[in-house]
Amino acid sequence: KIDKEACREAYNLVRDDATEVNWVTFKYNGSTIVPGDQGVDYETFKRKCTDDVRLFGFVRFTTGDAMSKRVKFALITWIGEDVSGLQRAKTGTDKTLVKEVVQNFAKEFVISDHKELDEDYIKNELKKAGGANYDAQTE
Numbered sequence: 001k002i003d004k005e006a007c008r009e010a011y012n013l014v015r016d017d018a019t020e021v022n023w024v025t026f027k028y029n030g031s032t033i034v035p036g037d038q039g040v041d042y043e044t045f046k047r048k049c050t051d052d053v054r055l056f057g058f059v060r061f062t063t064g065d066a067m068s069k070r071v072k073f074a075l076i077t078w079i080g081e082d083v084s085g086l087q088r089a090k091t092g093t094d095k096t097l098v099k100e101v102v103q104n105f106a107k108e109f110v111i112s113d114h115k116e117l118d119e120d121y122i123k124n125e126l127k128k129a130g131g132a133n134y135d136a137q138t139e
Contacts (some may be wrong), residue, residue, distance in 0.1 A: 002026075002033040002097040010035035011102050014060050014073070022060040026098055027053070033097060046117050051080040054091050056098045058105070061119075063127050072126040073105040079112045 010024040023045040025036035036055060037048055045057060057076040064070045077095055079088055107129045111117055 001031060004101055006035050007033065007101045010038060011058055013038060014058050024058050026056040033094060042119050049078040049117055051082045054079045054083050054087060056095065058102050061123055061126055063123055074122055074126060075102055075105040075108045077110045081112055
């Protein structure tokens with residue numbers, strides 16, 4: 001199950017240019033997915049991704065170059081290394097529920113390795129998914 005209304009509110013906070021919030025988590029409360037934490041610092045988001053939890057993160061990144069800045073959104077499914085096999089398996093099904101709320105994102109990630117949460121790695125992947133890249137003109 002998912003608390004659609006509450007999750008949609010959290011999702012909209014990240015999408016709203018008027019707020020500072022650039023990430024939210026969706027976590028489990030029993031078997032229901034509910035909004036978790038939110039914040040403005042990606043490092044804080046990374047600290048929520050511990051080995052014993054599974055969560056979904058919706059994160060805003062600003063990518064681009066001198067010519068154009070673009071806001072890109074990523075849907076990150078975090079599955080910690082200590083999460084049981086059964087819970088891991090259920091995460092895929094649960095992600096379908098999350099995607100009913102989180103509908104606009106440039107790229108989706110399923111991550112269980114802390115290295116892959118690196119901000120530059122994610123931004124790079126978003127850039128690849130983003131089409132035009134004017135960086136070469138400035139080199």
